[in-house]
Amino acid sequence: MRVEVLLLVTLLFTSCFAxxxxxxxxxxxxxxxxxxxxYDLDITVTGLDDGATLxxxxxxxxxxxxxxxxxxxxxxPLGMYITTIDGVExxxxxxxxxxxxxxxxMKPLDxxxxxxxxxxxxxxxxxxxxxxxxxxxAEVHEDL
Numbered sequence: 001m002r003v004e005v006l007l008l009v010t011l012l013f014t015s016c017f018a019x020x021x022x023x024x025x026x027x028x029x030x031x032x033x034x035x036x037x038x039y040d041l042d043i044t045v046t047g048l049d050d051g052a053t054l055x056x057x058x059x060x061x062x063x064x065x066x067x068x069x070x071x072x073x074x075x076x077p078l079g080m081y082i083t084t085i086d087g088v089e090x091x092x093x094x095x096x097x098x099x100x101x102x103x104x105x106m107k108p109l110d111x112x113x114x115x116x117x118x119x120x121x122x123x124x125x126x127x128x129x130x131x132x133x134x135x136x137x138a139e140v141h142e143d144l
Contacts, residue, residue, distance in 0.1 A: 019046060019047055019048075020046075020047075020048040020049065020050055020052060020118075020119075020120045020121075021045065021046045021047075021048070021121050022044070022054070022118045022121075022122055022124060023043070023044045023045075023121070023123040023124070024043050024044075024045065024057065024058065024067065024124055024126070025037075025041060025042045025043075025126070026040050026041035026085050026086070026088075026125070026127070026128075027125065027126070027128060028040040028085075028088045030096065030128050030130055031128075031129055032127065032128070035125055035127070040086070040088075041085065041126075043061055045058075045060050045061045045064075045066070047060075048060065051117060052118075053114060053116060053117055054100075054114075054118055054124055055079070055080055055113040055114045057118065057124075058113060067085065067086055068085070069082055069084060069085050069086075070082075070083055070084040071083045071113075073114075077115075078112070078114075079113065079115055080112065080113050080114045081112065082098050082100075082113060083098075085098060088128070090128055090129075095130050095131050095132060096128065096129065097129055097130075098126045098127070098128060098129070099126070099127045099129045100112070100113065100116070100124065100126055100127075101125040101127060102116070102118060102123070102125065103122070106123070106125060109124075
């Protein structure tokens with residue numbers, strides 16, 4: 001019983017002081033091909049819970065006036081599709097999008113902002129990209 005109480009107190013104590021930080025950077029130049037600076041946006045969001053998603057970090061940054069973003073929320077399981085960062089819009093109609101890269105190897109993420117949980121002190125990059133049938137590896141059908 002005493003060990004269970006101690007574990008519970010420890011768990012509650014650490015969760016109250018969660019202080020995960022996430023760095024969010026962006027490159028506005030279309031198809032720059034780079035992951036390094038210079039960045040058009042470079043902010044760090046602190047005071048996040050351990051389980052905070054990238055969208056949680058972006059919401060906190062927007063609430064604090066550090067950045068702005070907008071997108072289309074497709075709901076589960078797809079989540080939020082980011083269209084605009086700090087006033088720079090990337091439109092599907094123009095075959096443009098924000099590619100999201102992260103992790104230790106700064107590779108494209110398999111999850112979107114609603115589902116991806118960055119690690120503490122991780123840098124996440126939004127890179128402005130274009131797509132076409134030869135780059136995407138699949139034919140794009142405008143009539144769908």
